[in-house]
Amino acid sequence: MASPKQSTVLDARAFDRTLRRMADEIVELNNGTEGLVIVGIQRRGVQLAAQIVSTINERENAQVARGALDITLYRDDLQTVGPRPVVGQTQIPVDIDGQNVLIVDDVLYTGRTIRAALDELADFGRPKRIALAVLIDRGGRELPIQPDIVGKKVTVDSTQRVDVLVEELDGKNAVVIADREPSP
């Protein structure tokens, strides 16, 4: 089988630079780090959130609360997908009532993941505000959802895939566009 075509959107250095810029924008959006809770969406949003939080903590000399959200049980397609998707760990270590929650995800596409994340967060409390930061916005929304902070906007068609690679899981930080493998 021929290997699918690939092109790198962000290499490791551009990736880190983008995350640092996003960290600054998050602090600006929030007017500081007071009441800020940063929640990454499983799986790669969690690692991105961790990198962003450590940048903010270092630059602002702060201790920003961090959580992880697995939205599998809130998906709107559970009745149609075949084998049950693997459920990951949700961990919201602080009370989010009245806090400024920032959701971090790797790629924003249809918006359905974020819809599920908003529903799940509502079961944990009533934040003062929920904002969304994504590393890649690839367009193609199917719901009225938009990001507050974007690392990079890319234009890809539905036959292509955007892969975000993170150090902890993939050995390096990068964003790659690849052709979807043709359906059998």
Add this chain to the structure above:
Amino acid sequence: MTQSLGKDLLGLEPLSGEQIRLILDTAEPFKEISERTIKKVPTLRGATIVNLFFEASTRTRVSFEFAEKRLSADTVNVAASGSSVSKGETLVDTARNLEAMRIDMVVIRHGASGAARFLADRIESNVINAGDGTHEHPTQGLLDLLTLRDHFKRLDGIKVCIVGDVLHSRVARSNIWGLTKMGAQVGICGPRSLLPNSIDELGVTVFNRVEEAIEWADALNILRLQLERMQGGYIPSLREYNRVFGVSRERLDRAKRDILIIHPGPMNRGVEIDSDVADGPFSVILDQVTNGVAIRMAVLYLLSGGKPELAEAAKRGGGV
């Protein structure tokens, strides 16, 4: 992509080690849901589940009901007494009538071994065995495995001895299947009259004295001595049973290491287990109950939904 469990959960005997691991791993994230203020996820919204209990049960029925409700399913409880069952309706007729009301799953507890499979073969709904006669009680076996794995961080190679009335115990059978498939070593200990004849075929070590079992084991799974066994002539008296096979503090203190204590409940304190053991530092009996809800949520989740024809349509439509 994960592998599936199939339509029903009837026992641990038909499952592979991989499938058992899938259930245990899936139960992990479900533990967190019961710690939330709003203990509910929308996963099984719209699904209807009937809890069909032909035998008395508090713990298992309540645990299943919590699991179902925390997944947002609609549930109906049917107990044998006060239902058409007491008017002589057969099991299949009861189930078919329920199915005609468009249910999705049945959780069944029945006094006859094989009742869950009998039902599963005849209705389209998913069937979960909540204990059938002396055959199996798979969700109890699974929650025991989860509790042991939580403590030892592995199941492979640990030594677990089941103490008590193994002959009549569906909990023992599910434990033996589950533990051996996961690579644990299994011992059994009890009066000869309460051990099955063909026990060697199950690949377990038999201990005649509880002191030897304690010497050998990392964990003891102490079974409830059903009091009607005494009338059945299996044991001379409860006091005699306690003297010979009861797990007491003194007996455990003589062991070289700490031994984890599990018990499926309900306990007969002072018969198979002494109070200072049940409430002692190495007892994880209440952790078992907590884990029971997570295990049942995992099983309900894994068996639910996934209509193949819809999956095909979704694949054609594309998009996540």
